[in-house]
Amino acid sequence: MRRAGKPGNDKRESPKFIICSMLENLFGSKTRVKLLNLFFDNSESCFYIRGISREIKENLNSVRREVINLEELEIIKSVPLDSLDLPEIERTKEAREKRKYYQVNKDQLLYNELLNLITRAKILADKELLEKIKLEKGIKLLVLSGIFVGNQRARTDILIMGSVDKNKIKRLIGGLERDLEHPLRYSIMSQSEFNYRNVMTDKFLFEIMESKKIVVLDKRR
Template sequence: MKAKKRLPKNRAAGLEQLFGSRTRVKLLKLFLNSPEKMFFVREIARAINSQINSVRRELLNLKDLGIIREVEASKESYLIPKVDTQKKFSGKFKQVKNKDVIKKFFQADGNFILFPELKALLLKADFLLEKNFVNAVRRAGSVDYLVLTGRFVGMPGISADLFLVGRFNRRKVARLIKSFEKDFGREINYALMSRQEFRYRKDITDRFLYNILENKKIVMVNELGLK
């Protein structure tokens, strides 16, 4: 008889146990999702919302493993991660002028032999976390329509990461999303609508709604018969 595959009971503990710390997991996600970008220490600490000493320690660990490399750059300008009002990585980057002649940056090393496997592992872990997240949201009310969009699909310009239509206890949903923000390591922007509000906004071709409906998204629940 074939044994069933088991998932970790703690929804976020799997990767932390495997890689040693939450900070290391956050760093891996940052570097592997943006392998072409160069980051310096203080901006990394702000982007992943972690203590700078912890960041420095884990950067050295990842450098010793060969996953990232240290780069000395003297460019006129460079890209740094943009952070929101809560000092969390927004998924976007901004260009700034280099005031110093030389700065030390860290960057993913694409020549690391296990680079593709590491990236695939993190993607799979995020998928499992997203699945747990969706199941928890579905239990928070009566769901007619549920989509993951925005930063869940690599489009941070969309104003919502999670869009819900149905009947919900709004406080319960807010608490639930807050708890999962810690696991994802970033803020989750979301929008809730009743069926009545959804139909009205759809009828008047509401810009906010159609920005979600017409862009890239992952449809998890569709009781509205939308195409």
């Protein structure tokens, strides 16, 4: 007889499981969801099928099938070998192996909508952990950038301003990294450092605050 679990312990009730299931139903398969995350998180990068299989830890044939599907939908596109920044010896090797590279297609009509959907899904899936960070004592500003808004060039993914326990924040962000299966860059500033950088129009801070971002918490006023 199957033993009943404690209320709330069923993984199927977790926000991450629910969101992942929704995306799988929407996009057709777990492999396709992983592929979309990989390509949209790394919009400037190119990938080949065997490398993708290793990266997302999925069966090679499943990856090949879903890559073909995404290319037919024009969500990703093949990239000519000549356009890649590879040493000549590598270029010759790649050509000999007839390796085909793919990249997300930013010209696709629904690119921005798909990017927003994938980004929002990640945030919803990790809402509980974000809430824990948000409720940490001393935080006055919590901003999501970088991976959370599809900006690969951003120099940080999370900006925290306030007087906080850095070790606890590190543990919480470690939980986010495990859930997202992606490393996160984060920056912690005291209020005095933030104010000084703001007055000096510090380039790092200016880029975060003036670029696309998600403000989770703002207690500056």
